[in-house]
Amino acid sequence: xxxxxxxxxxxxxxxxxxxxxxxxxxxxxxxxxxxxxxxxxxxxxxxxxxxxxxxxxxxxxxxxxxxxxxxxxxxxxxxxxxxxxxxxxxxxxxxxxxxxxxxxxxxxxxxxxxxxxxxxxxxxxxxxxxxxxxxxxxxxxxxxxxxxxxxxxxxxxxxxxxxxxxxxxxxxxxxxxxxxxxxxxxxxxxxxxxxxxxxxxxxxxxxxxxxxxxxxxxxxxxxxxxxxxxxxxxxxxxxxxxxxxxxxxxxxxxxxx
Amino acid sequence: xxxxxxxxxxxxxxxxxxxxxxxxxxxxxxxxxxxxxxxxxxxxxxxxxxxxxxxxxxxxxxxxxxxxxxxxxxxxxxxxxxxxxxxxxxxxxxxxxxxxxxxxxxxxxxxxxxxxxxxxxxxxxxxxxxxxxxxxxxxxxxxxxxxxxxxxxxxxxxxxxxxxxxxxxxxxxxxxxxxxxxxxxxxxxxxxxxxxxxxxxxxxxxxxxxxxxxxxxxxxxxxxxxxxxxxxxxxxxxxxxxxxxxxxxxxxxxxxxxxxxxxxxxxxxxxxxxxxxxxxxxxxxxxxxxxxxxxx
Numbered sequence: 001x002x003x004x005x006x007x008x009x010x011x012x013x014x015x016x017x018x019x020x021x022x023x024x025x026x027x028x029x030x031x032x033x034x035x036x037x038x039x040x041x042x043x044x045x046x047x048x049x050x051x052x053x054x055x056x057x058x059x060x061x062x063x064x065x066x067x068x069x070x071x072x073x074x075x076x077x078x079x080x081x082x083x084x085x086x087x088x089x090x091x092x093x094x095x096x097x098x099x100x101x102x103x104x105x106x107x108x109x110x111x112x113x114x115x116x117x118x119x120x121x122x123x124x125x126x127x128x129x130x131x132x133x134x135x136x137x138x139x140x141x142x143x144x145x146x147x148x149x150x151x152x153x154x155x156x157x158x159x160x161x162x163x164x165x166x167x168x169x170x171x172x173x174x175x176x177x178x179x180x181x182x183x184x185x186x187x188x189x190x191x192x193x194x195x196x197x198x199x200x201x202x203x204x205x206x207x208x209x210x211x212x213x214x215x216x217x218x219x220x221x222x223x224x225x226x227x228x229x230x231x232x233x234x235x236x237x238x239x240x241x242x243x244x245x246x247x248x249x250x251x252x253x254x255x256x257x
Numbered sequence: 258x259x260x261x262x263x264x265x266x267x268x269x270x271x272x273x274x275x276x277x278x279x280x281x282x283x284x285x286x287x288x289x290x291x292x293x294x295x296x297x298x299x300x301x302x303x304x305x306x307x308x309x310x311x312x313x314x315x316x317x318x319x320x321x322x323x324x325x326x327x328x329x330x331x332x333x334x335x336x337x338x339x340x341x342x343x344x345x346x347x348x349x350x351x352x353x354x355x356x357x358x359x360x361x362x363x364x365x366x367x368x369x370x371x372x373x374x375x376x377x378x379x380x381x382x383x384x385x386x387x388x389x390x391x392x393x394x395x396x397x398x399x400x401x402x403x404x405x406x407x408x409x410x411x412x413x414x415x416x417x418x419x420x421x422x423x424x425x426x427x428x429x430x431x432x433x434x435x436x437x438x439x440x441x442x443x444x445x446x447x448x449x450x451x452x453x454x455x456x457x458x459x460x461x462x463x464x465x466x467x468x469x470x471x472x473x474x475x476x477x478x479x480x481x482x483x484x485x486x487x488x489x490x491x492x493x494x495x496x497x498x499x500x501x502x503x504x505x506x507x508x509x510x511x512x513x514x515x516x517x518x519x520x521x522x523x524x525x526x527x528x529x530x531x532x533x534x535x536x537x538x539x540x541x542x543x544x545x546x547x548x549x550x551x552x553x
Binding site: 007019078084122145201220 | 276277278279280281282283284286287290291293294295297298301350351353354356357358371372373375376378379380381382383384386387388389390391395397427430484485487488489490491495505508509512518521522525528529532536
């Protein structure tokens, strides 16, 4: 729309301001020395320093990392095998499983959370780190399967046939042809699963017991109580870390194309 | 040296690596920890609540009938309203943005898209919290309005429906921009040029040419924004007040505060029905588009 282009650019600029304004404000306030008000009282790093001495926060971070590592491992193995297995199935069955796998991605997370909580309570499983991990594997399996399947579809069948014709058994074909080809997708899936697990609040909220506080749960309680500006520093730190992770993953992907 | 008998065709390889059984552990996991819990919620939604919060397994539809109570009806109604409003605002903001990106120089497009997506990759709680700082009584918006003399006293912005909708738009705008970008990118600029040359008004170019041709992206974007909006919990929990509760908050309230699991389960299934209706709408539209393309 050539004649409307100034208006369009204006709205686009506003949309960008809308997207980044609050983030910038948050980062700025994390350096504010004022304790209670949002008025500016000089620059400080003391809220960042306070993070290092917050034992509960460090424990929550350790919990989050442990859950993310285990659930990423579990989901990558189960989801990867699922992608490989689905490939051998009749097309109709593949489609059924595929639409089934979309379900966890569309149903509201709050519902997945309460459903898992009900299951664990019914099975009389004590809520804790284990139940959180089990739950995180559930929402990560579809992500991993979809990503690996997408890559698997691009694998030229002739490559595997050639290897088989040269006498490779099916394990050797997998080990020397399929796996190397899938490697970028596997790393991508690992990265996504790890991030999603680390960021998850709702499923964790419903499936974690009192002793299993994760970083997002801690952030939530700090926001809710709102007593210390430490939360500003923590939030700013998390923002910067996530953005750096995205940058690194994009860089990796570009290199592997 | 692997031996390979060339005179006869190789025997079909039927080892574990070539069978569909590899999918079994994952499927079992999803059955056990995804489908079974959903079935459990469904079953409980037809049970009733015992005196001490336990469950009495007798079939009843009371929980669903209870939802007709004006109190619950109001929460359902306002959830639908907030989600619809969010979708509409995302469209109004997202369309110009997607259009600008799709029509900017090719080497800038990935960068601009990344800029739109980047906030989405950060923690949702943190992003929502950022709005609490901006909107609160002594926050940035009020400070700006006061110093410019637009208002005499700070506005009540946080813990209102407005704050909830702002938070939802903020959270899900990228979901609108991406499908719209794809659709606009495919739109032939010559068709728009032709409309201008035929003296169409700006509005006519938009409604008669641009909108019909980018319809798949519009429907996709709207569904992608509507689904997480209607099911949101964090945004209304942090930015909304007691009176701007949404379905997600009602579910949490029934489960964890009131401990009325049967009612909470019924609410969950109403929410799931709304989400599934939105998904069905999308697929029907996609199928019709495919049909129309084939009919050409």
